Structure formats: C-alpha cells, structure tokens
Amino acid sequence: MTALSLLDCLRVLAAFCFAFLLVPALGGEGRVSDPDDVSSAGCGPAVRVLQRFIHASLAIEVGCLLLGHFRLCLPGMLLSACVLFLVRGPLRAGLSGQGQDEFWPFVFGALEDRRAAAAQIRARAARLYMFFNQRRAGVIAAIVLILLAASLRPVLRHFHFAYPDRYVAAVNLAALTQGQPWKADGALALLAPLVSLTGLDAASILRFSGPIFTIAFVLIVALCAYRTWESFVALLVISAASIISLSVAPAISQEWNPAMEAAIYWAAAAVLWPECRLDACLAALLAVMIDPVEWRWAAVLAATLFAASVTARASRGWLKHAARLVNGMACIAAIALFTCGRAGSAGLVQYESAARVCESIVRHFPRNQWIVVSPFQELAFTYGHAWHVELSEFVSEFTVDQMTDPRFRLPYQCPDVFFFVERRPVTAIAAVGIPKPVWRYSPAESADWSSFLYTDPLGRDSLEYRAGQMLAAYGRHHKDLSLFYADDDILVFHLVRS
Amino acid sequence: LRPPDRPVWAPPLELEDLVVRLEADGVTSSVARSEYGFADVWKLAEAHVSVAMAQAPANAPQEHRAAPWKDFFKGMAFATPMLLCCVMALVFKVGLWGGPLSGNEAVAVAIAAIAAFVATGGFIQVIGRQGHFYKHGQQWALCARSCWSAVLLAAATLLMIVGFAFAANAYFQWLPLRLFALCAAFTLCIAAYLLVSGILYVLDGELMIAFGTLLGTAVSAALFLIVKLPLLVSQIIGLALAVATFSFFAQLRFIQLGSRAPIKVPLPPPGRLLFMLWPYFVYGTLYYSFLFADRIVAWTAHTQLSALPLQFRGEYETALDVCLFAFVLQVGWIHAGLVRFYRIVSDEQRRISIRNRKNLRRTLGRFYARQTGVLGTLCIASTSIVLWGINSLPALKAILLFRVAVLALAGIPFAAAALWNIALLFALSRPILAVVATAWGLAANVSTGYLLSRLFTYDYAVIGFDVGALTMAVISAWSCRRILSKFDYHFFAAAA
Numbered sequence: 001m002t003a004l005s006l007l008d009c010l011r012v013l014a015a016f017c018f019a020f021l022l023v024p025a026l027g028g029e030g031r032v033s034d035p036d037d038v039s040s041a042g043c044g045p046a047v048r049v050l051q052r053f054i055h056a057s058l059a060i061e062v063g064c065l066l067l068g069h070f071r072l073c074l075p076g077m078l079l080s081a082c083v084l085f086l087v088r089g090p091l092r093a094g095l096s097g098q099g100q101d102e103f104w105p106f107v108f109g110a111l112e113d114r115r116a117a118a119a120q121i122r123a124r125a126a127r128l129y130m131f132f133n134q135r136r137a138g139v140i141a142a143i144v145l146i147l148l149a150a151s152l153r154p155v156l157r158h159f160h161f162a163y164p165d166r167y168v169a170a171v172n173l174a175a176l177t178q179g180q181p182w183k184a185d186g187a188l189a190l191l192a193p194l195v196s197l198t199g200l201d202a203a204s205i206l207r208f209s210g211p212i213f214t215i216a217f218v219l220i221v222a223l224c225a226y227r228t229w230e231s232f233v234a235l236l237v238i239s240a241a242s243i244i245s246l247s248v249a250p251a252i253s254q255e256w257n258p259a260m261e262a263a264i265y266w267a268a269a270a271v272l273w274p275e276c277r278l279d280a281c282l283a284a285l286l287a288v289m290i291d292p293v294e295w296r297w298a299a300v301l302a303a304t305l306f307a308a309s310v311t312a313r314a315s316r317g318w319l320k321h322a323a324r325l326v327n328g329m330a331c332i333a334a335i336a337l338f339t340c341g342r343a344g345s346a347g348l349v350q351y352e353s354a355a356r357v358c359e360s361i362v363r364h365f366p367r368n369q370w371i372v373v374s375p376f377q378e379l380a381f382t383y384g385h386a387w388h389v390e391l392s393e394f395v396s397e398f399t400v401d402q403m404t405d406p407r408f409r410l411p412y413q414c415p416d417v418f419f420f421v422e423r424r425p426v427t428a429i430a431a432v433g434i435p436k437p438v439w440r441y442s443p444a445e446s447a448d449w450s451s452f453l454y455t456d457p458l459g460r461d462s463l464e465y466r467a468g469q470m471l472a473a474y475g476r477h478h479k480d481l482s483l484f485y486a487d488d489d490i491l492v493f494h495l496v497r498s
Numbered sequence: 499l500r501p502p503d504r505p506v507w508a509p510p511l512e513l514e515d516l517v518v519r520l521e522a523d524g525v526t527s528s529v530a531r532s533e534y535g536f537a538d539v540w541k542l543a544e545a546h547v548s549v550a551m552a553q554a555p556a557n558a559p560q561e562h563r564a565a566p567w568k569d570f571f572k573g574m575a576f577a578t579p580m581l582l583c584c585v586m587a588l589v590f591k592v593g594l595w596g597g598p599l600s601g602n603e604a605v606a607v608a609i610a611a612i613a614a615f616v617a618t619g620g621f622i623q624v625i626g627r628q629g630h631f632y633k634h635g636q637q638w639a640l641c642a643r644s645c646w647s648a649v650l651l652a653a654a655t656l657l658m659i660v661g662f663a664f665a666a667n668a669y670f671q672w673l674p675l676r677l678f679a680l681c682a683a684f685t686l687c688i689a690a691y692l693l694v695s696g697i698l699y700v701l702d703g704e705l706m707i708a709f710g711t712l713l714g715t716a717v718s719a720a721l722f723l724i725v726k727l728p729l730l731v732s733q734i735i736g737l738a739l740a741v742a743t744f745s746f747f748a749q750l751r752f753i754q755l756g757s758r759a760p761i762k763v764p765l766p767p768p769g770r771l772l773f774m775l776w777p778y779f780v781y782g783t784l785y786y787s788f789l790f791a792d793r794i795v796a797w798t799a800h801t802q803l804s805a806l807p808l809q810f811r812g813e814y815e816t817a818l819d820v821c822l823f824a825f826v827l828q829v830g831w832i833h834a835g836l837v838r839f840y841r842i843v844s845d846e847q848r849r850i851s852i853r854n855r856k857n858l859r860r861t862l863g864r865f866y867a868r869q870t871g872v873l874g875t876l877c878i879a880s881t882s883i884v885l886w887g888i889n890s891l892p893a894l895k896a897i898l899l900f901r902v903a904v905l906a907l908a909g910i911p912f913a914a915a916a917l918w919n920i921a922l923l924f925a926l927s928r929p930i931l932a933v934v935a936t937a938w939g940l941a942a943n944v945s946t947g948y949l950l951s952r953l954f955t956y957d958y959a960v961i962g963f964d965v966g967a968l969t970m971a972v973i974s975a976w977s978c979r980r981i982l983s984k985f986d987y988h989f990f991a992a993a994a
Contacts, residue, residue: 011669072952076798080944108769178802179952199670366674368805384802 004363005156008200012208015197019060019082024052027085046223047275050268054283057190057265061289064176064189071179073189075196082193136232140219143239147218150243151211154251159207159355160377162252166206167349170380174202178384186289187258201362203380210256213264217338218242220267221331227271228308228327238328242335249339262291263338270304296337303330348426350377351489358382361418371412374420375454375463387414392453394419395466403473410474410495417495419471424489425464427457507556516543516550566834573833575704577826579695582711592719594711594736595688597729604810605797606677607730610684612794615786617659618689621652622696623782624775629700639763642752645697647765656689672807680730687737694744701755706747714740777929781920784936788966791943793818796959799951814957817902820888821910827880828873828914835869836921855986862985866922866978873918877911902960909964912971919974923981931977939970 063081067073110117131137161167175182177195182188194205218239226235246254265287273280287297307327354374358381361370371387372378379388389412402408410417452459471493475481484494510516520530520539527538536542579594587593595607625648632641660682667678695707718736721727727735765771793815797808842865846858888895888903916939920932947962 070953072949074952076948104769104773107772108767111769111772112767180802366805367807368803 002156006152008198008204009152009155009208009211011198011200012194012205013212015194016209016212019193019197020053020056021049023082023085024056025049027088047227047271050220050223050271051276051279054265054268054272054279054286058282058286060193061186061190061286064192065184065186068176068182068184068189068192071181073176073192074179075177078193078196082197139232139236143222143236143243144215144219146243147215147239147246148211150246151214151254154254155207155211158251158352159359159381160350160352161203161206161380162255162347162349163257164349166255166257167377167380170201170203170206171383172202173205174380174383177202185258187261187291190261190290201381201384206256210254210260213256213260214246214254214338217260217264217267218335220264220271221334224267224271224304224308225328225331227274229324234328238331238335241332242339245335245339253339258291259294259297260338262287262294263297263334265290266297266301267334270301270308273305274308297334300330300334300337303327303333350375350426351422353485353487354378354420354422354490354492355381357418357420357485357490357492362386365416369414370416370418371414372418372420374418375422378420390450391420391467392450392463395453395463395470398470400470400473403470404477406477408474408478412495412497415497417497418484419467419493419495421468421471421491421493422460422464422489423468423491425457425460427460509551509553509555510547513540513543513547516547566838569834569837570830572704574826574830576699576829577822578704578708579691579711580822581826582708583715586712586715586719590715590719590723592715592722592729592732594691594715594718594740595684595733597733599729601810602674602677602806603680603730604812605806605808606673606681607684608793608797608810608815609808610681611688612790613659613663613681613685614688614692615790616783617656617685618652618692618696619782619784619786620779621648621655621693621782623778624648625693625696626700627775627778629697633700638752638755640765641700642749643763643765645700645748649693649697652689652693656686660685677806683734684730684737687734687741690741691737691744694741694748697748698744698751701748701751703747703751706744706751710740710743710747713743777933781929781933781936784933784940788936788940788943788970791940791966792947792959792963795944795947795951795962796956799956799959811956813897813899814902814960816894817898817900818906818960820894820898821884821903821906823887824877824880824884824907825910825914827883828876828910829917831873831876832914832918832921835872835918836925838869839865839922839925859983859985862982866982869918870915873915874911877914881907881911899957902957905960905964909960909967912964912967916967916970916974919971919978922978923974926981928977928981931981932974935970935974935977938973939966942966942969 064073064078067077109120161170169185169188172182172185173188173191173195174180176188177192191202191205191209194209195202198205221242222235222238225238226232228234265283269280269283269287272283284301287294304327307323307330354377358372358378361372362382362385365386368386371389372382373389373391373394375391382388398410453463454460468491471481475493480497481493481495483491485492510519517539520543525534525539525542527540530536530539530542534542536545583593583595587597591597595611596604599607625645628644628648629641632638632644663682664678667673672678673681695710698704698707714736716736717739718732721732721735722729725732794808796814797811801807801809842861846861884907885904888898888900916935920935923929923932923935943962943966945962946965947959950958950961
C-alpha cells in the first residue's frame with residue numbers, strides 16, 4: 001500500500017510540475033534562462049519561473065472558477081487547455097513561418113545522417129549534464145529530496161484526514177471536476193487540474209497536495225532570503241530551518257488546507273515585489289482569492305517587503321544589515337507560522353482503517369458497480385467511483401424485523417454492497433471545529449436529525465449500535481452477507497448480490 | 499526539337515518559354531557551353547527558337563473515357579467493406595466487427611474500430627499517394643516496396659500506440675485489463691485489414707477486397723453460429739483471414755505486374771519522404787479523427803453513472819450509420835467530379851495560349867460552380883432517400899435517435915463539399931491547405947460538440963459534427979476559390 005501511495009504521490013507531483021511549471025514554461029514567451037540577464041542577484045531564472053508559476057496559477061484559478069460555475073470544469077476541458085497552451089508557441093512559429101529553416105534540416109540530419117544526429121544528441125545531453133552537475137543545482141535538488149522525504153512521511157502513513165472540513169473539501173473538489181454542483185472555493189479550484197491530470201480521486205489529491213505545497217513554500221521563502229542576503233548560505237539556513245521545523249512539527253501540520261495554499265502566494269508576492277510589482281500584486285490577489293480571511297501572512301509579507309526595500313535602497317552598512325536581519329526574521333517567522341500555526345486542535349474524525357478499506361475497495365472493484373453504506377466521511381474516498389448511502393438513511397429506512405425475514409432483500413441494485421460499522425464509535429468530532437448542535441426540545445424533534453446522529457456522541461453511538469444490530473440480524477438469516485474487514489475499531493460487511 | 503518520348507507537345511510561345519524548357523530538361527548554361535558550344539542557354543535558345551516555333555504541335559491521341567456512372571461507382575468503392583459487412587450482418591447477424599455484444603464488449607470494439615481508423619488514416623493516405631505515384635510511372639517494384647514499407651511502419655507505430663495506451667490505461671484506470679486486451683487485439687486486426695485493403699485500392703483490387711471481406715465474414719459467422727466459438731474470437735479469426743487473403747492477392751498482383759524483388763529497390767531517403775508526405779499523413783489522421791470525434795464526444799458525455807468512462811450509445815451510432823449511406827452516395831460523386839476536372843484541364847491545356855489565361859480561369863470557375871450545383875442536387879436526393887427509408891421502416895426508426903439522424907444528414911452535405919474541395923486542393927498539390935481546413939473543422943467539431951453535450955444531453959454532440967463540417971467546407975471552399983482564381987499559375991506550380 002505504501003508503494004502504491006508513493007506512486008500516487010509521484011503522479012500528483014508530476015501533474016503539479018506539468019500544470020504549474022512545464023506548461024507555462026513551454027507555452028510562454030521567451031526563455032527562462034537568459035544568459036544576458038545579470039539582475040536579480042543571479043537568481044533571474046528562478047524569479048522568472050516564479051512569475052510563470054503565478055501566471056499559471058492565476059489562469060487556473062480564474063479558469064476553474066468560471067468553468068466550475070457552468071459545471072464545465074471537466075478533465076477534457078482542462079487537458080485541452082493545457083495542450084492548446086503547449087502548442088501555442090509552435091503554432092505561432094508555424095503560422096509566421098519561423099523555425100522552418102531550422103526544423104527540416106534537423107529532421108533530414110536526424111533521419112539521414114545518424115552520426116551527426118547522435119553527435120547532436122550527445123552534445124545536448126552533455127549540456128544538460130553540465131547544468132545539473134553544478135554544485136548549487138545539486139544542493140537544491142538535495143534540499144528538495146530531503147523536504148520531500150520529511151513531508152511525505154506522514155501522508156504515506158495516514159489515509160484519513162485530521163480535520164472534518166477536509167472531507168467536505170474532498171467531496172467539493174470531486175464534484176467540481178465531475179461537472180456537479182459545488183460550493184465555489186478558490187482553494188479547491190486551484191487543485192482541479194491535478195485531479196484531471198492524475199486521474200486520482202479528490203481525497204488523494206488533497207492528501208498529497210500538502211507535501212507538494214510545503215516544498216513549494218520552503219523553496220520560495222528560501223529564494224526570498226537568498227535575494228535579500230545575496231548569499232547562498234542564507235538559502236541553506238532557511239532550508240535547514242524548514243527541515244528541522246517540519247521534523248519537529250506534528251504530522252497534521254502538513255495536511256493540505258487553504259491557508260497553506262495562500263501562504264505560497266503571499267511568499268511569492270514578497271519575492272516578486274522588487275522585480276515586478278504587477279506580478280506581486282497578482283500573487284497577493286491569488287492569496288486573497290484562496291483564503292480571504294487569513295491576515296497573519298499579510299503581516300509577514302509587509303515585514304519582508306519593508307526589509308527588501310530598505311536593503312535595496314540603504315546606503316549605510318548597518319542599516320542594510322538590520323534590514324537583512326528583519327528579512328531573515330520574517331522568513332523564519334513565515335516558516336514557523338507555516339509549520340506550527342495550523343497545528344490547531346485536531347481529533348479523530350474517521351478511523352484510519354476505514355479510509356484504507358475505502359481505498360482498497362476503490363482500487364479493486366469496478367467503477368459504479370458497488371455501494372458503500374457508511375457515515376459521510378467515506379464519501380470523500382468513493383465520490384465518482386461508485387455509490388454511497390448514508391448510514392443514517394439505512395438505519396432509518398429499515399427495521400430489525402425486516403432483517404430477520406429470510407425473504408427480505410435489501411433494495412440495492414449493485415453487485416457489491418459494503419457496510420461500514422464502527423465498533424467504537426468516533427466521538428471526538430465535537431472537539432475539532434464543528435459546533436455542537438443545540439437541540440430545541442430533543443434530538444428526535446429536531447429537523448437536523450442526521451447532524452445529531454453523526455456529530456453528537458450519543459447520536460453516533462446509537463447509530464452505530466443500531467446499524468450493527470441490523471446487520472447482525474440480517475447475517476443470521478441470509479447467506480449473502482459476509483465480513484469483509486474487521487479490527488478493533490470497525491467492521492466492514494460485504495453483501496454480494498447474485 | 500520535339501522530344502520523341504513525349505506524345506503531347508506544343509511549340510514554344512517565345513524565347514523565354516524555350517529557355518525554361520531547356521533548363522527544365524537539364525540544359526543549363528554550362529551544358530550549353532560544354533556540349534553544344536554556345537556561350538549560355540540563352541544563346542542556344544536564340545539560335546533555335548525560330549525553328550522550334552515553326553514545328554507542328556503534337557496532340558495526344560483521344561483517350562478512352564469511361565462513362566460517368568462508372569466513375570461514380572468507382573468513387574463509392576471505398577465503402578465496399580462497410581456495405582458487405584452490413585449485408586452480412588443483416589443476413590447472418592454477424593459482421594467482421596460489431597454484432598450482438600454486451601455493453602462493455604461493445605465499448606471495447608467501438609474504441610478499437612475508431613482507434614484503428616484514426617491510427618491508420620495517415621498511413622493509408624501515404625500508401626495511396628506513393629502507390630499511385632509509382633503506379634502511374636509503371637515502377638511496380640518501387641510501388642510494392644513503398645506500400646509494404648508503409649504497412650510495416652504502420653504496424654510498428656500501432657504497436658507503440660498500443661503500448662502507450664496500455665500505460666495510459668494503467669495510469670487512468672479507464673478499462674479493466676481484459677477489456678483493454680480485447681480492445682488492443684481488435685485495433686490491431688482492424689488496422690491490418692484497413693492498411694492492406696489500402697494497397698489493394700492502389701492496385702484497383704476492389705473485387706479482391708469484396709472477396710476477402712466476404713470470406714472473413716463467412717468464416718467468423720460459421721465459427722460463431724456452427725462451431726459456437728465466442729463472437730469476438732470468431733471475428734478476430736475472420737479479420738485475420740481477411741488480412742491474409744488481402745496480403746496474398748496484393749503480393750500476387752505485384753508479382754504479376756513485374757515486381758519480383760521489391761526489397762532490393764531503394765526508396766528515396768526517409769527525410770525527403772517525410773518532407774513530401776507529412777501533410778498527407780496529417781490530413782489522413784485528422785480526417786478520420788473528424789469523422790469519429792462526435793461519437794467519442796457523445797459516448798463520453800454524462801457517464802457518471804456508467805461502469806466505464808465511455809458508454810457505447812447504440813441509438814446514436816445507428817443514426818450515424820444510417821446517414822452514412824447518404825455520405826457514400828455523395829462521396830461517390832467526388833471521384834467522378836475529379837475525373838471530369840482532370841479531363842477539362844487536359845482539354846483546356848490543349849486550347850490554352852499564354853494570351854487567354856482568363857478564359858481558362860473562367861472555364862474552371864464555371865466548372866467548379868456547376869459541380870457544386872450537381873453536388874447540391876445529389877445531396878438533396880440522397881438525404882431524401884435516407885429520410886424516406888427511416889420513416890418507412892418503423893423498426894429502424896425505433897432503434898435510432900431521429901433527431902441525431904436529421905442533424906447528421908444536415909451536416910453530411912457540408913462534409914461532402916469539403917471533401918470535394920480537398921480533393922481539388924490535393925489535385926493541385928496544395929495539401930497544407932487541406933490540412934488547415936481539416937484541422938479547423940476538427941477543432942470546431944470537438945469544441946462545439948463537447949460544450950453542447952456537456953451542457954445539455956449527449957446527442958447534441960452531432961451539432962459539433964455539423965459545425966465542424968461547415969467550417970471545413972467554408973475554409974476549403976475559400977482556399978479553392980483563391981486557387982481557381984489564379985488557376986494557371988497554381989496548375990503550372992503543381993505540375994513543376
């Protein structure tokens with residue numbers, strides 16, 4: 001399972017690099033590395049990559065929000081947009097007749113003069129090797145790998161989410177990418193291409209987005225420090241601080257959330273401000289679109305910008321050093337805020353085994369040929385793959401007497417039905433952010449009956465007990481129900497319909 | 499001065515004309531100097547122009563002209579396998595592909611058929627282009643070599659495509675492995691069938707195609723109905739037999755025509771071939787993509803509830819299949835029109851002089867307008883026949899979407915008109931313009947169909963076909979008009 005998770009993570013990483021870095025780099029105008037550029041303290045290519053990252057992010061954000069409004073944020077649309085953007089450059093060159101003089105001689109050479117072609121390929125490979133063989137490129141690659149290892153560790157072990165709103169976000173994202181009604185959310189719109197490009201479910205995208213955004217954030221903050229200090233050591237110090245901070249911080253700090261996404265664009269705004277104010281404003285706009293209520297990052301950004309402008313203009317040595325110090329402190333504060341600021345109160349929303357069993361069912365059973373009967377959380381893992389029935393609906397629709405009748409058949413049309421029942425009902429939900437419902441008279445008289453069943457410890461206990469009782473009764477009088485999975489926390493029953 | 503190997507010859511119009519002819523025959527200034535003792539080619543021409551202009555012209559003997567209805571039926575010959583499959587399916591309920599299949603198997607076969615057409619479309623164009631080129635020059639060894647090389651290249655490409663599709667399928671989990679294997683096997687078989695039948699078309703072997711198709715269908719029907727083999731297995735065996743029969747006939751025909759050792763004949767360098775043939779290849783791929791794009795768009799719309807991300811919709815497919823009869827009738831005329839075009843050009847060439855080029859343009863313009871009128875009449879007639887057929891057969895009407903049939907019938911005349919224009923563009927060696935028109939048509943088809951099918955119901959994808967066909971017809975017609983307005987120049991450039 002870990003190997004498969006690692007593979008899925010690589011898919012998400014590849015899709016992220018493709019949509020946010022490769023497509024804007026190949027489809028954009030001009031080259032990323034300009035040998036004549038001596039500005040930006042030698043980090044011109046990195047800044048240009050960041051600019052294109054911001055442009056791509058803004059295009060994706062606005063595009064997906066608009067498409068989502070018309071329920072058209074579908075894989076076909078997003079893939080076509082990527083392809084169109086990629087072929088934009090060659091199309092322009094073709095229409096204007098540029099590049100023809102170089103293209104055909106190259107083809108003739110490659111097809112008819114094998115030796116020359118091999119020499120040409122060898123020369124290009126040597127240039128590429130020289131680029132990656134630089135000490136700094138190697139150090140940055142090592143930092144990325146260490147960061148990846150540090151931030152991947154928790155998500156490879158945990159399938160479930162620590163916060164209830166992630167389950168809602170996963171369902172919302174899945175609805176967006178399947179052309180279903182969704183609640184507009186800037187943070188999720190940015191992830192829509194990853195769902196389409198990877199073919200993975202929305203829950204996996206949320207799960208693996210955390211580490212990827214963490215790496216992106218650390219690299220941008222390190223770039224910010226490098227620009228201000230004009231020293232590679234500053235980059236190394238910030239990276240090392242990030243790695244230490246990530247190792248010390250609780251695992252849930254790397255779980256995806258809108259503030260994490262917004263933090264990247266705040267940091268990008270700080271880096272881009274001295275270079276291009278328009279792009280910096282666009283990055284800040286993106287951050288606001290993603291998480292409008294986050295204010296702490298604005299304070300960090302202000303400090304960073306102040307330090308950067310003082311560093312650029314200060315003529316006295318001590319003032320410059322002070323400004324650099326402020327910048328360094330702002331970078332450290334940003335990392336601390338990023339890793340520890342979000343590790344608030346989290347609790348058990350879903351058992352890990354329940355999430356893993358869902359993942360396994362999704363992998364092994366054919367699409368739309370099965371039903372999961374469970375609490376809401378499992379829907380985040382099954383949305384778009386098959387059907388889901390709320391456990392509360394199952395409990396309220398049928399009776400134990402019906403279950404004991406050997407002639408009774410559950411009215412589900414799919415060949416396989418899975419029932420998720422908690423042996424020890426999850427009771428920590430009320431402590432992790434969802435306000436406890438206030439009942440006017442009694443739970444039974446309240447209109448919000450399902451909230452009572454899922455979020456109130458008493459309701460959850462009664463729901464799970466009732467479900468277990470009904471399935472046990474059904475199993476005693478029918479042969480088509482078997483135990484699919486069992487541990488100390490959950491039971492998963494499997495109904496095979498002939 | 500008249501070359502003995504040329505049956506058609508006209509005296510030069512002026513000094514410049516003679517210089518051009520001499521240089522075209524390889525008599526450059528250095529040759530004129532070294533072999534004929536003149537200072538340059540101009541001096542040589544000046545010395546001989548009066549003699550050359552006094553020569554009598556040599557006209558070509560009156561060629562045998564086939565009746566127009568024969569050309570018309572020859573134009574429809576490409577539909578022979580399809581018509582035979584339909585007849586066999588009606589009689590035995592078994593075709594070379596398709597038939598009474600389960601939902602998922604139907605999806606696999608549908609994808610395989612479309613993938614085979616799209617993947618081989620470019621290669622079939624290349625086979626046709628190169629094959630006819632060598633055939634007209636009676637270079638049978640080269641013809642055989644180029645045809646079989648294209649088939650081998652296509653086979654290698656198909657294997658790569660299947661490998662890539664396997665990786666993509668493993669990545670996106672579109673089809674279960676068994677279904678994918680079935681799809682891949684059918685794709686390879688149908689592709690081989692199409693490729694080798696492409697060689698037989700070059701060799702005018704329509705009868706051999708009919709025989710091979712009938713044999714394959716009969717064998718698959720016998721295996722399914724008598725031996726009780728599974729239908730898909732029977733069809734794969736039938737397809738393999740048809741391919742083997744086609745290959746045998748094709749090779750036999752090449753040997754009869756004098757090609758005994760095609761392997762030893764060198765083809766032009768691959769870079770040059772690629773440079774010459776890529777527009778034809780791209781056109782073939784785009785054209786088949788255009789024909790099937792609306793099906794793919796319709797079958798992938800609103801599939802949230804289906805077991806696979808692609809759902810075969812029989813009523814949509816049946817409506818388009820029935821409309822294909824109108825298309826075949828209309829396309830048959832294109833071949834006849836093209837034969838007529840060459841005849842008119844040939845006649846006009848005999849009459850033309852450098853001074854009355856306007857007459858040539860006017861004649862060609864009138865010919866184009868007249869042929870468009872004939873096509874319009876044929877479209878109305880064929881559409882009426884198909885509509886009448888659907889309305890008079892309630893059993894047929896019950897299994898298709900009437901709205902799709904009507905909308906497809908509205909788009910097919912535009913597709914036929916576009917093909918007519920594209921045939922003219924190919925005749926005048928302007929394949930890039932054909933590629934541009936087809937690419938825009940495909941883009942319009944996919945984008946319109948995708949949006950409409952996702953916003954409304956899946957059958958609106960057929961409007962994409964209509965819009966795409968209209969786009970292709972308008973762009974290709976505009977290109978044609980532009981070329982016909984300067985026909986003399988473009989014809990000379992194409993001949994050069």
